[in-house]
Amino acid sequence: MRSEQLTLEDVEAIALGRQTLAVTEKQMHAVENAHKFLCRAISDRKRIYGVTTGYGPLATTEVDPRQSALLQQNLVHHLCSGVGEPLTHPQVRAMMVARLISLLSGHSGANPLLIKRMQEWLDADMVPFIPCRGTVGASGDLTPLAHLARALSGGGKVSIKGGLWIESRDAHQQLGWQPLVLKGKDAISLVNGTSATVGIALLNATAAERALKFSTLLVLLYAELLNGHREAFHPAIGQLRPHPGQQKLHSWLWSLSASSDALVPWCAESGNLNLKGEDIQQNQPLLQDAYTLRCAPQALGAVLDVISQHATTVNIELSAVTDNPLLFAEDELILHGGNFFGQHLAFASDHLNNALIQMALYSERRIARITDPLRNKGLPAFMQPLDTGLHSGFMGAQVCATSLVAELRSQAMPASIQSIPTNADNQDIVPLGTIAARRASTSLTQLYQILAIEALVLVQGAELKTIHSLSHSSQVVCAWLRQYALPLKEDRPLSEDITRVAEALIDPDKVKSLIDLLA
Missing domain, CATH: 1.10.275.10 (Fumarase/aspartase (N-terminal domain))
Incomplete structure (x- = not known):
């Protein structure tokens, strides 16, 4: 190459x-x-x-x-x-x-x-x-x-x-x-x-984009399991709030959901009030869903914008000359300066880290709702279909996801504002970009573990419902996951399953068939 x-x-x-x-x-x-x-x-x-x-x-x-x-x-x-x-x-x-x-x-x-x-x-x-x-x-x-x-x-x-x-x-x-x-x-x-920071940040950039795309696919499967309203994905909503990421999410979700029979379909004409001689009629069907469904384009769209900004910064830095002094042979010129100062990457990595943590939190909230029998539209508690109580299903895995989010939050302090003078005060300001990039890399690892837990839970839920009513993309996700983990019937240790799925998700070749759904 x-x-x-x-x-x-x-x-x-x-x-x-x-x-x-x-x-x-x-x-x-x-x-x-x-x-x-x-x-x-x-x-x-x-x-x-x-x-x-x-x-x-x-x-x-x-x-x-x-x-x-x-x-x-x-x-x-x-x-x-x-x-x-x-x-x-x-x-x-x-x-x-x-x-x-x-x-x-x-x-x-x-x-x-x-x-x-x-x-x-x-x-x-x-x-x-x-x-x-x-x-x-x-x-x-x-x-x-x-x-x-x-x-x-x-x-x-x-x-x-x-x-x-x-x-x-x-x-x-x-x-x-x-x-x-x-x-x-x-x-x-x-x-x-700045090449060490660039190398780490570069891998963060590509892995973060794939995580965002996989999370988008899980959002649709999650919405289908909860019989969500397709209306929230309508591109016209994004046209009135033209953040590029949000508009892209509307486009993806609207297109992917077209083949779904599990969502409440959208129609241009809204229904009439069901009033029969009364001015108040309670316990009618909801017009809109919880925010984890309804605000998916806004939540993940904001993350996508941060991922894009971070990638732009890394791309510029990759093609830059960052040592000192710099030589200009044709002009026979040597200039001393500070292109080695990694502030751009430090800010970009911290910004990315915040977005990754938010994406992890969003995934954990989806896991929490879909495993709760009071809120999951008739699915069994913790997706355990047999002898619930004797078996606990994904209860432990959900706790693991909660723990991972808590740890991510504890690591959310920006590195780029922690400047400490060093080098006999020659380096009297320092950007700490490598620490920021390493922290984002750690967050990505844990984010993928949370997404792996969510995928295991959602695919189990899909198989407990009528999988044939799901969109084409959700059916592809279900088939893909079953290459790496069997359905959960009786309780079994899930650590190896979570690790295996997370490692497959991180590998760009193994996840390509899923990412291509959003091409």
Whole structure:
């Protein structure tokens, strides 16, 4: 897959190891020109931050170019201070792709050999151990990217094709490579950018959109089980409140519900009052449903707008050059600035996290209503059709969903407002975008677990009612889910079922047949 103008879905496919990354001649030409310009500038004894000077508040120290390799090595060593569990295999691959795309613009001055080696790592599916904690995202993702640079230099640990962690030097020997010697601007070009945050946020963007679409399909199935009014989905309602997300939800739900015989159909002419000599007539059929049905386009539409805004920010950042200093070879210009400051991604990730939590809450409220025999239109309590009381059905699973929402709410404090000065007050403001992106990633995992519980409950309900009256899309959802979980008759442990369904939902290939319903 060509590295120019990649979509978020393209990069996700590369991160999952299902596509390869191809570098173009034009890009390599730009990299070579920038590197040659850098080498000339170093030979001319130009003062270049991080190349002929120290780092951060130590940039007042001038460094002889003959110490270049040691300077770059020491940068990597002092920044390799990350702690905690490693980023996931796809997150690290996404980070590597994002860093490559930035370097390939030809404004960083990295050695072409570095580009080639990173591409070889992706092709071999080799990833470094990247501790998830330790970066503030102010001068870019210094700490996680330094662990990448260390591994490229033969230090630290790596995994090949998802295998056990082994020493990087042993992996290099196994693949017939020599570890790189980083010099010139190689190390600072690697570490001084937002690529770790971009990689995580990129995977969040694609996964969040799929979660929204699956939630939309569940909304329709939920509405059908409760014999909801199709009228609430009418596109004309969205025309009067033209938020793009809400209008899209009206369009999807109106179209998908057209094949349903389980909803109360809409007709242009409303009925007449049923008054027989009285001015008040009680206990008549409801004209409209609870908000979990009636406000679905508004609730999920708002989430979709946030997901779209977040994806736009990530897309821009993916194509950006975010290290410092920046080289403009054609103009023979070197500029020092702050493109590494990850504020855009921090705000976008926090905003996305709030929307994900709201989507999880909305799913949990649907589970609560559909399992309650006082509100679920004749379905059994907790969807247990046999010997209710002796068996409890999805009672425990519903409690699990409630617990997950409570935990998500406890993690809702924005990371982007938690700035703490560091680095001898050189980094006197920090955006903390990586923390925000990691938090959204955790929220997505738990959201998918809640959606898995909801899907198990709703499909059980569909099979207890007349499934043939359901819309085509709901029947597809039911058939899809039964690939991963059997119907619940007698009580059984559901943990494995929930995990299996959630993992299938996260996989873009396994869920494609469902997402295509909303194409």
